[in-house]
Amino acid sequence: MWKRKGRKGRRAARPVPMELCDLCARVFPEDDAVRGYVPDSSAAHATQPCFDGLRLITACCDDHFDVIKDGYAHRPFVEEELWAAKLTRALTTGTPALSMDQLGCRTGLQDPQIRAAIAWHNERMREQQRTDP
Numbered sequence: 461m462w463k464r465k466g467r468k469g470r471r472a473a474r475p476v477p478m479e480l481c482d483l484c485a486r487v488f489p490e491d492d493a494v495r496g497y498v499p500d501s502s503a504a505h506a507t508q509p510c511f512d513g514l515r516l517i518t519a520c521c522d523d524h525f526d527v528i529k530d531g532y533a534h535r536p537f538v539e540e541e542l543w544a545a546k547l548t549r550a551l552t553t554g555t556p557a558l559s560m561d562q563l564g565c566r567t568g569l570q571d572p573q574i575r576a577a578i579a580w581h582n583e584r585m586r587e588q589q590r591t592d593p
């Protein structure tokens with residue numbers, strides 16, 4: 461008599477890790493991804509400061525990678541913006557850093573850089589308020 465096998469007998473299909481294209485938002489298998497870093501002063505890496513100022517691009521094909529890369533090539537690299545990104549990371553993760561010394565230790569920035577970053581950030585906030593209705 462034929463006996464039906466239970467679920468244990470079947471091999472479950474292993475899920476394929478998927479990626480999302482940064483340009484067209486197409487979902488595709490991770491192994492097909494085209495990846496690379498581009499300079500971007502707004503990018504502070506969540507855990508590895510040596511990647512600060514670099515943005516990881518993920519694309520579905522070489523053409524889409526190049527389109528994104530060309531976009532970043534025309535974006536100005538502003539040191540104050542990168543310092544502000546490092547400050548934001550320091551102020552929004554881990555134990556709160558309250559003093560300039562603590563901020564300096566957490567970001568690797570000197571006092572003048574921290575002040576320049578705060579001034580840059582505040583100026584962007586004022587610009588935003590002027591353009592918002």
Ligand SMILES: [Zn+2]
Binds near residue numbers: 481482484519520524
């Ligand atoms: Zn794409």
